Amino acid sequence: MAPAPTVKTLFNLERTSVLLADGDAMGQGIISQMLSGFGARDVIKCATTTDTRKQISSQACQLVIIDPASLGDGGYDIIPWLRRKLVEPKKHVPVLIATGHTEHCRVTQLRDSGANFIVSKPLSAAVLLERIVWLSRERRPYVETDSYVGPDRRWHEQPAPNGVGRRQRDREIQARIAAGGDMNQADIDMLMSSAEAGVIA
Amino acid sequence: MKTIYVDNLLAQTMSSASPQMAQTALGRANTNLEAIAGECIAHIDDLLRQFHMHPSSDPDERLGQMRENYQLARRMIGVAHAAGLTALDMAAKSLCKTVDSLLAANDCNWEPVRLHLQTMQLLRHPDRVGDQQGTLIAALGDLRKRFEAAPEAESKPPPIA
Numbered sequence: 621m622a623p624a625p626t627v628k629t630l631f632n633l634e635r636t637s638v639l640l641a642d643g644d645a646m647g648q649g650i651i652s653q654m655l656s657g658f659g660a661r662d663v664i665k666c667a668t669t670t671d672t673r674k675q676i677s678s679q680a681c682q683l684v685i686i687d688p689a690s691l692g693d694g695g696y697d698i699i700p701w702l703r704r705k706l707v708e709p710k711k712h713v714p715v716l717i718a719t720g721h722t723e724h725c726r727v728t729q730l731r732d733s734g735a736n737f738i739v740s741k742p743l744s745a746a747v748l749l750e751r752i753v754w755l756s757r758e759r760r761p762y763v764e765t766d767s768y769v770g771p772d773r774r775w776h777e778q779p780a781p782n783g784v785g786r787r788q789r790d791r792e793i794q795a796r797i798a799a800g801g802d803m804n805q806a807d808i809d810m811l812m813s814s815a816e817a818g819v820i821a
Numbered sequence: 822m823k824t825i826y827v828d829n830l831l832a833q834t835m836s837s838a839s840p841q842m843a844q845t846a847l848g849r850a851n852t853n854l855e856a857i858a859g860e861c862i863a864h865i866d867d868l869l870r871q872f873h874m875h876p877s878s879d880p881d882e883r884l885g886q887m888r889e890n891y892q893l894a895r896r897m898i899g900v901a902h903a904a905g906l907t908a909l910d911m912a913a914k915s916l917c918k919t920v921d922s923l924l925a926a927n928d929c930n931w932e933p934v935r936l937h938l939q940t941m942q943l944l945r946h947p948d949r950v951g952d953q954q955g956t957l958i959a960a961l962g963d964l965r966k967r968f969e970a971a972p973e974a975e976s977k978p979p980p981i982a
Contacts, residue, residue, distance in 0.1 A: 631846065632838035636831065644896045646864040650903045653857055657850025659841055682831045689895065712827040720898030721917035724925045742902030742910050745850035749843060756832040764823040772824070 631753060633660035637681040640665050641672040641698070642718075643690030647741070651685060651718065654745045658752070669694040676702055676710065683755065684715045687741075688730070689722065696729055703734040703762075703769035711769075712762055714755040718743055734770025854903055861904035868893050868900075869945060872938055876931040883929040890934060891920040908954040909944040912937060915961045922968040933964055 638660050642648035648665055655663050664679055666672040669691045676684065676698075684702075688695035703711055715734070720741040722730050730738060736758060737751055760771045871893055873886040894916040901910035916937040923930060940957050943950050950957065 631843050632835060632841040634838040634841075636834040636838070644900075646861060646900045647896065649857060649860070650854065650899060653853035654850040657848075657853045658846045659838065682834045709827065709830055712825070714829075714831050720895045721914060721921070723921050741899035742907075743899060744902075745847050745854065749847060749850075752831075753843075756829065756835050758829055758831075762825045762827060764825070 631658075631749070631756075633658045633683075633752070636660060636683055637662040637664065637679065639663075639672070639675060639679065639681040639684045639686075641667075641684070641686040641691060643667050643687065643692060643695070647687060647690060647720075651743070651748070654743075654748050655685075657745065658749060666691075668692060669698060672698055673701065676713075677706065680710075681713060683752065684713050686715065686717055686735075687719050688717065688733075689719055689726070696726060696733065699733040699735050700769065714758060716751055716755065718748075732768055734768065736771050858904050861900050862906075865897060865901055865904055865906065865909070865945065868897050869942065872941075874935075874938060876929075876934075880929045883931065884924065884927070887920050887924060887929065887931075887934060890938070891917055891924070894920070894937075906944065906947065908947065908950075908958055909941055911958050912941045912944050912961055915958075915965050916941070919965045919968050922965075926968075928968075933968060936964060937961060 633655060638655055640648060640651055640655070640663055642651065642665075645667070648667065652663055652665065664675050664681060666675050672686070672691060686695075686698065688698060691698070699715055699717075702713070702715070705711075714736050717730065717733070717735045717738040718741055719730075719738065736755055739747065739751055758771070762770060763772045872890050877883045877886060894913040897913040898910055898917070901907070901913060916934070919933050919937060923933070940961055944954060944957065947954060
């Protein structure tokens with residue numbers, strides 16, 4: 621097995637173009653400040669559906685963070701449109717949905733939109749960082765069917781034997797992540813090495 | 822079904838940049854967030870002023886007011902947290918869940934909306950509420966359970982291949 625890479629050697633958004641689509645100026649500002657802290661210099665901000673489509677079409681970005689509900693009419697259609705209508709490599713850009721609340725009638729639509737991840741606001745800097753690291757390590761293929769275009773959702777979970785991680789601190793780390801608490805460097809390194817070994821699903 | 826294997830461009834751009842300690846990045850991000858906490862509070866106050874506090878007697882109009890309150894509460898989620906008003910953030914989310922359930926049932930019952938809005942006004946000033954924040958959030962949770970319908974759509978990350 622290859623040695624587990626650490627966040628230290630992999631994490632920096634300095635050369636990554638991020639498209640941030642959020643219809644609420646303050647919501648946009650909060651995520652933008654986090655991205656700035658992560659080193660991102662090129663953050664393309666969009667506040668409407670029209671502008672988001674225009675910017676995704678014309679700009680080369682390697683990560684999309686979007687709150688579809690905040691963009692108004694058509695916000696939920698952006699990701700399916702991106703996956704179906706754009707050409708390589710734009711159609712396969714990693715997409716992270718960050719949303720405060722999803723209406724009951726939209727839950728299925730959101731899950732089938734073709735996003736790589738959906739996370740709930742409030743979003744801490746630690747959770748956002750963790751999700752971006754996961755996206756950077758994403759190896760799932762993309763699938764195209766009549767009803768769905770996006771990352772293959774048939775990924776295989778391989779939980780630890782008996783559902784219990786062997787490392788002493790696994791439970792502590794998972795509990796802290798579940799609580800939305802910030803991680804320290806040791807936690808992050810442990811998370812990365814555990815995930816690499818298939819311990820944390 | 823067509824399966825396509827693609828290069829992960831995010832991984833490529835991230836690995837091409839100079840290494841950065843995650844702890845440093847998190848520290849900078851949190852410092853940046855602290856710097857805009859005042860703006861977040863001003864935004865929260867602006868949103869709180871926009872809520873419909875008094876229901877219309879017309880049921881259709883009242884449903885419209887509930888939809889607008891839902892949108893305002895949704896915009897508050899995340900911002901209140903960044904402003905250090907975590908309990909208010911939770912109350913805003915609770916209002917969203919409650920109103921969403923009411924709207925799904927075409928129910929214009931204003932009482933749960935009123936209780937949420939009053940609680941949110943209290944939670945805007947946590948120093949005045951003291952250690953009762955948890956009690957207030959728990960009460961909203963009990964109230965919400967009577968109307969709640971749908972689970973959240975959050976996904977958990979898949980294992981790394």
